[in-house]
Amino acid sequence: MEIYPIVKHLHMTFAGLSLLGFVIRGYWMISGSKMLNAKPVKIVPHIVDTILLVSAVILVVMSGMYPLKVDFVTLKLLLLVAYIVLGTFALKRGKTKTIKIVAFIAALATFFAIYWAAMTKPVF
Numbered sequence: 001m002e003i004y005p006i007v008k009h010l011h012m013t014f015a016g017l018s019l020l021g022f023v024i025r026g027y028w029m030i031s032g033s034k035m036l037n038a039k040p041v042k043i044v045p046h047i048v049d050t051i052l053l054v055s056a057v058i059l060v061v062m063s064g065m066y067p068l069k070v071d072f073v074t075l076k077l078l079l080l081v082a083y084i085v086l087g088t089f090a091l092k093r094g095k096t097k098t099i100k101i102v103a104f105i106a107a108l109a110t111f112f113a114i115y116w117a118a119m120t121k122p123v124f
């Protein structure tokens with residue numbers, strides 16, 4: 001049995017779960033729900049994102065497509081940093097609700113840019 005396609009499917013599944021969790025938390029942020037501070041809501045996304053990242057590292061090592069060597073992997077890594085920073089502004093660090101909502105929309109756009117980079121593998 002081939003390991004690589006299994007890890008790739010795991011990676012894609014957890015990317016989807018990460019987006020789903022972020023959209024739900026964004027909805028709770030906009031609606032001012034207390035759910036945002038519930039303990040599982042603070043813990044589960046870290047588990048999902050850790051599995052997403054660990055699977056990314058395994059794919060990079062197994063395929064030899066390292067950041068700085070392969071353009072789309074470099075791009076994904078840079079966009080991931082932007083997604084994380086924008087995500088913390090959207091759900092926590094944004095000083096006003098407007099800032100949080102703008103950061104939320106920008107984070108979603110960044111996520112779809114990562115997805116686009118994964119699917120089209122652009123070369124610069």
Ligand code: HEM
Binds near residue numbers: 015080114
């Ligand atoms: C939100 C974050 C991420 C999303 C949404 C995402 C999405 C995806 C998707 C949809 C694929 C499958 C592409 C295909 O069918 O060919 C994929 C593959 C892959 N991803 Fe990610 N990814 C994310 C983060 C990362 C990060 C941070 C890295 C490493 C820097 C990474 C490295 C890879 C690699 C090496 C592959 C395998 C490409 C191949 O085998 O052709 N991903 N990713």
